Amino acid sequence: MILAPYLADQFTDLCDDIYLTKPLQISLCHCRECRKATGGTTSLNLTVPSSAFILKSGNLRTVTKKHLDEGFEFSLSFCEECSSPIYTALCAQPSIKIIQAGTLDDEFIMETVPAVELNIWKRVGWMSQVDLAEQKNRYT
Numbered sequence: 001m002i003l004a005p006y007l008a009d010q011f012t013d014l015c016d017d018i019y020l021t022k023p024l025q026i027s028l029c030h031c032r033e034c035r036k037a038t039g040g041t042t043s044l045n046l047t048v049p050s051s052a053f054i055l056k057s058g059n060l061r062t063v064t065k066k067h068l069d070e071g072f073e074f075s076l077s078f079c080e081e082c083s084s085p086i087y088t089a090l091c092a093q094p095s096i097k098i099i100q101a102g103t104l105d106d107e108f109i110m111e112t113v114p115a116v117e118l119n120i121w122k123r124v125g126w127m128s129q130v131d132l133a134e135q136k137n138r139y140t
């Protein structure tokens, strides 16, 4: 069984063209933790209120650790069965979750240009910056 995470009010209306619940932020993160969590060079992250996330089925396995570069504590939650990364949570900010967009079925969200690129000091050399995205060397 594969988990199907979704946002409580869903991303689209019945016509599939209007957002009912927008993420607080869409970011592209280049940090080492996002690389390790996703197995890729970046993670497309949706910051959402924790209350907007509902797990439809299955169970999560959660590990807590310290950020490799920044030192803050955070948790990574994976599908217990297939090990897909589902979300990251910052221990100091339990009111938000950071969902890895690639786990969602909604491809429209992946076509949305991220508002910000984070940790660009770790961007791999062959990757260009995203036009229109604010550039942040770290998280701020």
Ligand SMILES: [Zn+2]
Pocket (backbone or CB within 6 Å): 029, 030, 031, 032, 033, 034, 035, 043, 119
């Ligand atoms: Zn990151």
